[in-house]
Amino acid sequence: MDVIKVPVVEEILSANDQLAVANRELLDANKVFGVNIMSSPGSGKTSTIVATQERLKDSLRLGMVDGDIATTIDADRAAEAGMQAVQINTGGNCHLDAVMVSQGIRSLKLEDLDLMIIENVGNLICPSSFKLGTHISVLIASVPEGADKPYKYPPMYRGVDAVIINKIDVLPYFDFDMDYFVKGVEMLNPGVKSFPISNKTGEGLDAWADWLYEQVAAYQQSAAE
Amino acid sequence: MHELPVTESILTIALRYAEREHATSISDLYLVIGDLSSIVDESVQFYWDIISRDTIAEGATLHFERTPMQMVCFDCGKTYRPEPGTLSCPGCGSTIVQVAGGEDFRLEAITVEKDENTEKANEAAPSVDGVIEET
Numbered sequence: 001m002d003v004i005k006v007p008v009v010e011e012i013l014s015a016n017d018q019l020a021v022a023n024r025e026l027l028d029a030n031k032v033f034g035v036n037i038m039s040s041p042g043s044g045k046t047s048t049i050v051a052t053q054e055r056l057k058d059s060l061r062l063g064m065v066d067g068d069i070a071t072t073i074d075a076d077r078a079a080e081a082g083m084q085a086v087q088i089n090t091g092g093n094c095h096l097d098a099v100m101v102s103q104g105i106r107s108l109k110l111e112d113l114d115l116m117i118i119e120n121v122g123n124l125i126c127p128s129s130f131k132l133g134t135h136i137s138v139l140i141a142s143v144p145e146g147a148d149k150p151y152k153y154p155p156m157y158r159g160v161d162a163v164i165i166n167k168i169d170v171l172p173y174f175d176f177d178m179d180y181f182v183k184g185v186e187m188l189n190p191g192v193k194s195f196p197i198s199n200k201t202g203e204g205l206d207a208w209a210d211w212l213y214e215q216v217a218a219y220q221q222s223a224a225e
Numbered sequence: 226m227h228e229l230p231v232t233e234s235i236l237t238i239a240l241r242y243a244e245r246e247h248a249t250s251i252s253d254l255y256l257v258i259g260d261l262s263s264i265v266d267e268s269v270q271f272y273w274d275i276i277s278r279d280t281i282a283e284g285a286t287l288h289f290e291r292t293p294m295q296m297v298c299f300d301c302g303k304t305y306r307p308e309p310g311t312l313s314c315p316g317c318g319s320t321i322v323q324v325a326g327g328e329d330f331r332l333e334a335i336t337v338e339k340d341e342n343t344e345k346a347n348e349a350a351p352s353v354d355g356v357i358e359e360t
Contacts (some may be wrong), residue, residue, distance in 0.1 A: 002339040003252070008242050008332045012234050012256075125263045126227040129330070140253055151310050154294070155261045158324060187296075187322050202313040 016130055019098035023105060023133025030110035031223045033216045034118065034134030038156065040149075041122030044144040044166040046074045047199040048208075049117050050081045055072075055209035057082060060114040060216060065104035067096040067121045074119060084108050095126035098133060115216050128155040135219060136161040143167040147177040150184030157185055162193040164208060169198040232272035233265060239282055239335050248337030251282040255334045259292045259327040266291075290333070295326030 013016065027034045039045050046066075053062050063084040066075040086107045101118060105220050108116065118134060120127045137159045141149055144167060145184035152156045157163070163185050171178075178196075185192060193211065197204035235254065242253050258264050266289045277283045297304045298314035299321040305314065313320045 002341060004246070004339065005253075005334050005336045006242050006246055006248075007334050009255060009334075010238050011331050012231060012238070013330065015234055015237065073242060093227075098228065129227060129231070129263065141249060148310065151312060154312075154324070155263055155328075158261070158328070183320050184312055187320055188324060190321075196297075 013129060013131075019102060020131035020133035022186040023034045023098055023102050024135070025134070026102075026105060026110070027116065027133065028223065030113070031220055032110050032116050033112045033219045034116050034132075034136075035212070036120060036127075036132050037140060037142035038116045038120045038124075038127045038137065038160070039122060039142075040124045040145060043122070043140045043145065044199050045119050045122065046077050046141055048140060048164060048166065048197070048205075049083075049119060050077055051199055051202070051205050051211065052117070052209055053078070053081045053083050055205060055211055059213065061112055063108045063110075063113040065101060065108070065116065065117045066119045067094065067100065067104075069121065072193045074175050079171060084113065084160040088121060091120055094121055094123050095130050096120050096132060097130045101132045110220070114220065115212075124149065124153045124156050128159070136215065138162045140164045140166055141181070143170050143174050146174075147181035148184075150181065150188055157188040157192075160189065160192065162195060162208075162211070163189075165196045167195065167198060167200070168196045168203060169200045228264060228268040229276075232269050232276060235269070235332055236273070236276055236282060237278065238250045238332050239285075242335055243281060243337050246337050247339060249281060249340045250338045251285045251335050251340060253286050253288060253316075253336035254282075254332060255290065256287045257329045257331050257333050258290060260294045261324070261327040262330045264330075265357040271284050285335075292320060292327055292329045294324070296322050297325040298322050 037045050049064060059083045064078040064084050067088045067090050068074060069090050069092050072087045073084040078085040086104050088104045195204055195208040197208055239251055272288055273287055293306050295304055296307055298319050300319035301317040303314055303316040309339055315321055
């Protein structure tokens with residue numbers, strides 16, 4: 001009997017990463033810009049997506065893939081707002097992975113879309129490990145969650161392209177130290193875009209939607225070249 | 226919560242490499258997991274004991290090498306492990322810093338056992354990986 005040590009040096013989630021690449025290729029083949037939105041439960045993912053649709057619907061065709069452990073409430077809200085929406089029930093899974101997203105993407109009419117937003121499962125830990133194949137990732141934090149979240153959940157703040165701080169209308173009622181929050185985000189992810197917004201009052205939403213529109217436009221321009 | 230799919234991936238990769246070596250069993254797996262990877266070792270071990278059953282990796286020992294979260298300060302050059310609730314440089318207080326370690330998440334190596342007879346048989350019949358012979 002021989003005993004040998006075999007070098008492997010392979011990323012543990014390499015299979016997921018490869019599927020994420022395939023998802024990206026499918027989106028690119030249809031010139032659809034993909035966005036992965038992550039946050040804790042109740043921070044306003046669906047509200048932000050619906051508000052984004054309201055601001056961009058005249059210039060872009062939006063679709064939504066929603067991951068939830070149960071119910072179609074979120075996808076229904078997006079569909080009501082006029083988006084192509086598909087619901088993935090994760091059956092208790094705490095995150096979306098590239099396989100689930102692949103199924104979701106394939107049930108959308110990609111040729112009729114410019115922008116596909118994935119609403120990940122509400123969770124500040126698990127979704128950060130799983131690449132989905134989108135072009136950008138966005139994290140939504142909200143004032144009631146507290147300003148210490150970047151310090152407590154650093155992986156989530158790494159590798160996102162924008163951070164939205166929702167519910168700024170309730171800032172007067174919470175001891176939310178915006179400076180501490182923003183500094184934490186900046187230290188984990190230097191140069192990341194941040195957008196303070198309120199889905200209640202609409203404050204800040206135009207700036208977010210304008211930025212997102214610019215990302216999609218730049219993508220479509222480079223895809224056309 | 227997501228340790229199950231992670232553990233399944235570890236098993237899949239290990240079995241793939243063991244098969245390449247024509248191994249008869251896997252005795253050890255060496256994992257390098259950064260503290261920023263949100264993985265609980267005990268939880269991986271728990272799932273491992275269940276999903277490795279009836280495979281050649283059953284009973285294999287999982288070795289976890291933990292790499293700590295590290296940051297580097299651009300102002301004074303110090304490399305440090307941040308204290309809970311802080312991220313800024315403990316040396317000069319700067320916030321112009323960057324994460325410099327702790328994001329590892331890989332299977333580094335496995336130890337396998339090979340049956341000498343199997344090995345000889347393999348030598349006699351060169352590897353035909355990926356080739357399906359038509360009869």
